[in-house]
Amino acid sequence: MTDQGSAHESGRLSTKEAAELLGVKPETVYAYVSRGLLSSRRGPGSRGSTFEAKEVEALARRNRREPAAATTADELSVRTRITLIDKDRYYYRGVDATELALNHSYEEVAEWLWTGVLRPGVEFTAPEETAAAARSAVDALPEHSGHTDRLRVAAISAAAADPLRFDLSEDAVIGTAxxxxxxxxxxxxxxxxxxxxxxxxxxRLWARLTGIQPDEAALHALDTALALLVDHDLAASTLAVRVAASARAHPYAAVSAGLGVLEGPLHGAASGLAHRMLLEVLDRGSAAPVVADELRAGRRVPGLGHRLYPGEDPRAQALFALLEAMPKAGPALAAAHDVVATTARHTDLRANVDLALAVLTASTGMPAEAGETIFAVARTAGWIAHALEEYEERPLRMRPSGQYVGLRPPRPQPMPSSEDAPVA
Structure with a gap:
């Protein structure tokens, strides 16, 4: 059998048959494979690839729903092989993400995301020269600087110390990560x-967030939180990273773009709001007055609801289960349950990962901003994974067209304002 022949294996198609079903050239079929939209297989003694008929048919149906003529829609569509969110579950490269996070370290999960290979016991280390440059730059910041400020400066300093940062090959980018x-x-x-x-x-991160000595349960909870937060499809910060990578920004710059977006109050800072709310619940002895104050001020109750999950956020479920085994987390955990129960009287919003992260930080002596720091460090691995995908795409493809709604030309030249006239 050759690429152009007919596949004899039941339920599988040759390249020619797949191309005909999809209405594309054989070369495009191989492009679909490289982008992760199709999987191929070679039979024993065969020079040609075969494709599962059901998978090809599903892609053909999807292509019919997304006409190729809609160029703008295609440019804004981001196809990814990294994370799937489906019915209150999410998956890294097809593997249940919560199970992966509970059973493997953050570094192991990051490697899986980048390479599709699990490397037991892998640990990431920073070259001393790079680490020293980053520490020196961070130490020069004002004392009141937050952790996200420091992370952004550290990323820029690390870039300046790396003369090979513009090498965008897969091995080089993973090495950078x-x-x-x-x-x-x-x-x-x-x-x-x-x-x-x-x-x-x-x-190592624990030592930067609290002065309390950790036990193994606490370290496992932090490690699991990092792994749970590695990626979550196209969040706002991840989209910023892909835009930067589309312009062929090096990975340090792409990560800097993600950190800039993450600092917004509607993204990375959400766990800090939940942290402060839990401390107030503990101080006042009940969630009812605290929730009432939030609603009276016209704010949403922090740590509740997620538009991608009709039920409870699976990341929150996994982290709550670990926190229940930590006696010191008991009061903050009870406060979180009180918040959920109080709001359940009027709404069906469930706990999200920001609330679970707030329980972890509030019960271990960490500051409110610690959740944002955990989020930023964790998500850096996911940002690198998305940058790797984007480097394989056509450069500058993520360039939407603006819909102009201003005054139509031609217009007369503007007259100088009297406020701009020189003073006599």
Whole structure:
């Protein structure tokens, strides 16, 4: 059998048959494979590829719903092989993400996201020269600077220290990711005086967030939180990263774009709002007056609801289960349940990962901004995965056309305003 022949294996199509069913050239079929839209297989002793008929038919149906003539729609459509969100579950490269996060370290999950290969025991380390440059730049910031400010400066400093940053080959970008993430962590000033910058990333990050010594359960909860937050499809910060990568910005710059968007109050800062709310619930002894104050001020109750999940956020479920095994998390966990129960009287909103993250940070002596820091470090791995995908696409494809709604030309030249006249 050749590429152009007929597949004899039951339920599989040759390249020619797949191309005819899709209404495209054989070369386009291979392009679909490289973009992860189709999977192919070679039979024993065969030079040609075969394709599962059901998969080809499903793609053909989807293509009919998305006409190729709609160029603008195609340009704004981002096809990805990284994360699928489906019916209150989410998956990394087809694998249940919560199970992956519960059973593997953050570094192992990141490697899976980048390469599709699980590397047990992998740890990320920062080159001393790069780490020193980042720490020096971060130390020069004003004392009141937040963690996200420090992370952005650390990323820029690491880029300046890397003369090979413009190498966008897959191996080079993954190599950059393995050193950039620990550099971001190392650049943050330690809070725990007895820390050592060795071992799993979660342990090193813990020392930057609280002065309380961790036990294994607490470290496992932080490590799992990092792995749960690695990616979540095309969140606003991830889209910014892909736009930067589309313009062929190097990975440090792409990550910087994500960090800039993450700092918005509607994205990365959400867990900090939930953290402060839980502390107030604990202080006042009940969620009822705190929830009432939030609603009276016209604000949404932090940590509740997610537009992608009709039920409870699976990331929150996984993290809550770990927190229930931590006695010190009991009061904050009870406060979170009180918030959910109080709001359930009037709405069906469930807990999201921001509320679970707030329980973790509030019960371990971390500041309110710690959730945003955890989020930023975790999501850097996902941003790199999306940058890798975007580097394989046509450059500058993510360029939508503006819909002009202003005054129609031609218009007369504007007259100088009297306010701009020189003073006599």
């Amino acid at each position: 393995r050193t950039l993430i620990p550099t971001l962590v190392t650049a943050l000033p330690p809070v725990l005086p007895t820390h050592r910058d060795a071992g799993p990333l979660a342990r």
